[in-house]
Amino acid sequence: MQQQSFDALCAYLKRTSGLILDQSKQYLIESRVLPIVKREKLGGLADLVLILERGQNQSLAKEVVEAMTINETYFFRDRNPFDKFRDVVLPKLISARQSERSIRVWCAAASTGQEPYSLAMILDEMAHKMPGWRVELVATDLAEPQLTKARAAVYTQFEVQRGLSTAHLLRYFTQQGDTWQAIDALRSKVQFRQLNLLSDYASLGRFDVIFCRNVLIYFDVATKSDILKRMARILAPDGALFLGASESVIGLGTDFAPDTEHRAFHTRGGVGAALGQPIKTPVIGTAAAPVGGLAARPILPTPAAQSPLGSRIATR
Amino acid sequence: MKQILVVDDSPVVRKIARRILTDMEFDVAEAEDGSEALRYCSEKMPDAILLDWDMPIMDGLEFLQAFRKLPDGKSPKVVFCTAQNHQNSIMRAMTAGADEYIMKPFDEMILRDKLEQVGLV
Numbered sequence: 001m002q003q004q005s006f007d008a009l010c011a012y013l014k015r016t017s018g019l020i021l022d023q024s025k026q027y028l029i030e031s032r033v034l035p036i037v038k039r040e041k042l043g044g045l046a047d048l049v050l051i052l053e054r055g056q057n058q059s060l061a062k063e064v065v066e067a068m069t070i071n072e073t074y075f076f077r078d079r080n081p082f083d084k085f086r087d088v089v090l091p092k093l094i095s096a097r098q099s100e101r102s103i104r105v106w107c108a109a110a111s112t113g114q115e116p117y118s119l120a121m122i123l124d125e126m127a128h129k130m131p132g133w134r135v136e137l138v139a140t141d142l143a144e145p146q147l148t149k150a151r152a153a154v155y156t157q158f159e160v161q162r163g164l165s166t167a168h169l170l171r172y173f174t175q176q177g178d179t180w181q182a183i184d185a186l187r188s189k190v191q192f193r194q195l196n197l198l199s200d201y202a203s204l205g206r207f208d209v210i211f212c213r214n215v216l217i218y219f220d221v222a223t224k225s226d227i228l229k230r231m232a233r234i235l236a237p238d239g240a241l242f243l244g245a246s247e248s249v250i251g252l253g254t255d256f257a258p259d260t261e262h263r264a265f266h267t268r269g270g271v272g273a274a275l276g277q278p279i280k281t282p283v284i285g286t287a288a289a290p291v292g293g294l295a296a297r298p299i300l301p302t303p304a305a306q307s308p309l310g311s312r313i314a315t316r
Numbered sequence: 317m318k319q320i321l322v323v324d325d326s327p328v329v330r331k332i333a334r335r336i337l338t339d340m341e342f343d344v345a346e347a348e349d350g351s352e353a354l355r356y357c358s359e360k361m362p363d364a365i366l367l368d369w370d371m372p373i374m375d376g377l378e379f380l381q382a383f384r385k386l387p388d389g390k391s392p393k394v395v396f397c398t399a400q401n402h403q404n405s406i407m408r409a410m411t412a413g414a415d416e417y418i419m420k421p422f423d424e425m426i427l428r429d430k431l432e433q434v435g436l437v
Contacts, residue, residue: 026423079432157401157419161426164435166410166417175403 005045027158032067074162084264109215110139113150120189140195153182214244319343324368351372369398
C-alpha cells in the first residue's frame with residue numbers, strides 16, 4: 001500500500017467523519033477498504049481517494065466511512081477474558097456440569113468471527129476434559145455482511161497476526177494464497193445466526209457463558225440495562241458474562257455484578273450464585289456435536305497428554 | 317532493560333524495528349546477517365532475537381539452527397520476521413526452534429503482540 005494514499009485517506013476520513021487513524025490501523029484499510037477498491041475495479045487506493053476527494057460518489061464515501069468505523073475485532077482480543085474463560089470459568093463449569101455434560105456459550109457480537117473462533121479454539125483445547133459432552137457455541141451479529149465473512153472464516157495475513165499465536169495459526173488455519181481460512185473442523189464448532197440485540201433472546205435457549213464485548217457502548221443507558229436484564233434471564237445462575245475491557249455494569253441495574261475474585265467477568269448479581277454451584281441447565285436449541293477435539297493435523301510435535309497445541313509447539 | 321537483537325539485512329527494517337522496540341523500552345542491538353548475529357551472540361547473549369530469513373552469508377534458518385546449539389542459545393526467544401510467508405516455511409522455522417513468527421509486512425501492533433505471545437511484554 002502506498003504511504004501517500006494511506007495518508008490521503010486518513011486525512012479524508014478525519015476531515016469528513018472525525019475518524020482518526022494512525023499508522024497501526026493500516027491493516028484495517030487493507031482488510032476493509034481494499035476489497036471496495038477491487039469491487040469497484042479501481043487501479044488502487046489512490047484512485048479511490050481521488051473519487052472521495054472530488055465528492056463524486058456519496059454512496060461510496062458512506063460505505064468507506066462505515067467500513068472504517070465498524071468495531072475493531074481480532075483474535076483473543078485483550079487476551080485476559082479468554083485466559084479467564086479457559087482457566088477459571090470453564091474448569092468450574094466442567095466441574096459443575098458433570099451430570100448434564102453440556103455447556104452452551106453465546107458470543108453476542110460475533111462481528112467477522114474472530115471472537116467465536118477464539119472461543120472455539122479454547123473449547124477444542126479443553127475437549128479432552130469434556131469427552132462426549134454437548135458443547136454449543138452460538139455466535140450472533142446484527143450485520144449479515146459480517147456474518148457472511150465470519151462463516152467463510154477467510155482472513156488476511158494481517159488479521160491472522162493480530163492476537164493469534166503462530167501455533168494456533170498452524171493448527172487451525174490453512175493458507176490459501178494471500179489469505180488464511182479456518183479449517184472446517186473449527187468452523188463447524190460455531191453456529192452463526194443473525195440477531196438484533198434489541199430483539200427477543202428466548203429462541204436462543206439458556207447459556208452458561210455470554211460474551212458481549214464492546215457492543216453495549218453503542219447503546220444508551222436504558223437500552224444497555226434492558227439488554228443486560230434480558231441476558232440475565234437466559235444465563236444460568238452460576239454462569240458468567242464477559243463485557244469489553246472498558247465496559248462496566250455500574251448504573252445498569254442489579255442483574256450483574258463483577259465477579260469478586262476475577263473482575264474480568266460478571267456474575268448474576270442478587271441471586272447469590274457463584275460459579276461452581278451445580279444447577280440444572282435445560283438444554284435448548286439445536287443439537288450440538290459432541291466435543292471430541294478437531295481432526296489431528298500432522299504439523300509439529302505436541303506435548304503428550306495435553307491440549308493438542310500446548311503453549312510451545314517446537315521441540316529443540 | 318531487556319535486549320533484543322534485530323537481525324536483518326535491510327537498514328530500513330532495522331530502523332523501523334529499532335524505533336518500535338526502543339519505544340517499548342527494549343535495549344536494541346543490530347546485525348546485518350546470520351554470521352554477524354552469531355558472532356554477537358557468542359560474546360553477549362541477548363534476551364530475544366528478531367530474525368529475518370533471507371540474508372546474505374548466513375540466512376535466518378541457518379543462524380537459528382547454529383544458535384540453538386550455543387551453550388546459552390536455548391533460552392532466548394527467537395521471533396522470525398520475514399517475507400517468507402508460506403505455511404511450509406512457517407512450519408520449518410517453528411520446528412527449527414523459533415518461538416513466534418511474523419509475516420512481513422508488519423506493524424507495531426503485530427510486533428508488540430508477538431513479543432507478548434513469547435512473554436517479553
